[in-house]
Amino acid sequence: MSESATENGGARIRLADVAARAGVSNSTVSLVLNGSGPASESTRRRVLDAAAELGYAGPDPRARSLRRGRSGIVAVVTEDALADAFRDPMNLAQLDGIADGLGEGGPSLLIIPNAIDDPARVSSSPFDAAVMIGCGVGIHDTLELLRRRRLPVVGLEAPRAEGVIAIDLDNVDGARALAEHLRELGHRRVGIVTLPLGSRHASGPLTPELEALASAPSTGERLQGVRAVYPDAPGWIAASSSISAGIAAGAALLDAPRPPTAILAQSDLIAVGVIRAAEDRGLRVPDDLSVTGFDGIRLDGLTDHDLTTMVQPAHAKGEAAGRAVLAALADPEAPTPEPVLFRTELHLGATTTRPRG
Amino acid sequence: MSESATENGGARIRLADVAARAGVSNSTVSLVLNGSGPASESTRRRVLDAAAELGYAGPDPRARSLRRGRSGIVAVVTEDALADAFRDPMNLAQLDGIADGLGEGGPSLLIIPNAIDDPARVSSSPFDAAVMIGCGVGIHDTLELLRRRRLPVVGLEAPRAEGVIAIDLDNVDGARALAEHLRELGHRRVGIVTLPLGSRHASGPLTPELEALASAPSTGERLQGVRAVYPDAPGWIAASSSISAGIAAGAALLDAPRPPTAILAQSDLIAVGVIRAAEDRGLRVPDDLSVTGFDGIRLDGLTDHDLTTMVQPAHAKGEAAGRAVLAALADPEAPTPEPVLFRTELHLGATTTRPRG
């Protein structure tokens, strides 16, 4: 009756032990435990009792995953460092969406940060599929490893690659819409703050050479959208998607000889930082400086301003990724599905207005 | 020479295939691949070439983990929902610390949220050890499962339990220090905002009955510290550690008939929310209301105030947990080490002062 874990010896209890105790075969125990076959009520009872008496913890996941060829784990692969990856609530929302998309009893999430520096991790962990999030072209080698292991890969705004199930965002259109909004208001001198170009690149002024190197799709595409409207606007590469990086970027752009009348930030957190940098300099937003963000996260006390931004369905995107993983696992032979494109929506807040004078 | 993954047939390549191609035995391939045995240069070359030619992805982690009895995965178990768990940068810092403590080539992190509602997950995933973070007494059943699996468990501010390696924080002392600080300033009417009592409990007014139920150690201990100074102060249970929850809690306390002259919040994010609630009501901090936090996160643009708070070494705590996991894995027979106690440090900011009048 007692199920104390301490009463038995040091050895771990195996399914075979339960079988012996219940006086049945291994197969029967397995059948009963998994409910995957017929079993008489008395046998079932006997097996369950034996398991309880021995304090059996259930089938060893390692053995089970070898035999079944599935581990019940989905990897979330990112180029960023762990601390950076989830600092932006946007990414957190995506992660949450992935978990929801995978469903209640679905696979668990294995976090693999620094995917570029540490590709070995990707080949040594037992997972059934991978979701790439915040990845640039630098993960190409990692991708090759995943391909060799025949694992389904879903890319959230990841670079196009064969066999990768793409979940995309209309970054180009979204960014262009914001830029057009500023142009319509009359802004001629605008500044840009981009997300990191890729994990290999440092923060600093945006040069045409660097711009050509942008490896992360979201960064590159959003830049492209802006360029359609402001081909020559100066820019600054933020160190990360965070308020502090935004403050630094804002400082760099605003302290220039001829500061911009508007700044397009590639994320809301960065935009909040830019606003702070402006206000620290005595500039009022939007009167002295218009600022736009991107993502549409809840700013919830991060700022008093109602930020003009492009709202993206981060949670839904993640959910789609999760469901795509499930679908790929259910039918591994199926051809790679068509890319799914999510759309951003313009939120006209109160951080943009006509330039002065 | 070409390592294209597409050139070979549909079947996954196994170590045995490489062995056959190289004309050696399985054991030799394994020895070469793992560098775990002597091998002549020519053999090594032959094996490596064969592996490259076949596009072998390396030993299957599932099989390897069965044989070795290790999966190279450490679970991070939390009672909270995924989105809540990492909303507070404090938790993120701890997570980051865990990753650092586990080391560069160390185990990967498997995130297991909602541990109470979904204990099955804990018994079906192949991991080698678990770190409990943000857990109350409700994870007892989960703990029992882990014990049966004979897995090392590290608890970060987790309830005391046999066999759990404890990494603690002097919450009681820290909270008392803050309360004493307020008392010395002359505050008599203070309010308390607690962290959630446990994942089962809702937000709302803090009653003595509920107070007795607090299952999460950090919540309970911090409360205990305050009670040593202000036994009867009214309180409010926040829904989560977030600015919005702080705003709600601040509203509840400040809109009471005889509002407090100071509020002790159990986390910095909550404190920031409380400050916002105060300012929304035209109260100035600290002149009209003193506010204290807990944790000492970087507030980086979340607020202009220099918050008075207890700074805790979140990253170091996580790192200690990671190292403890490593130690336990290195010597599974070793007795449970003594609890490690981390200390908080008072940061006197500018959000507290004498009460008016």
Place this chain on the structure above:
DNA sequence: CGATTCGATCGAAACGATTCGAGTCGGTCG
């Protein structure tokens, strides 16, 4: 030159489950 040793390699036994085909047994139908 024979005995010893050591390095390189191999065969076979785990690791702990799942699963498939085959058996067993009691009952039913013809």
Place this chain on the structure above:
DNA sequence: CGACCGACTCGAATCGTTTCGATCGAATCG
């Protein structure tokens, strides 16, 4: 009363590695 049919149970193969002990040569030592 015998053949047949289901429901239940079992044995054995399998998943892909790692690892232990044995083997086989060649080189060293006496």
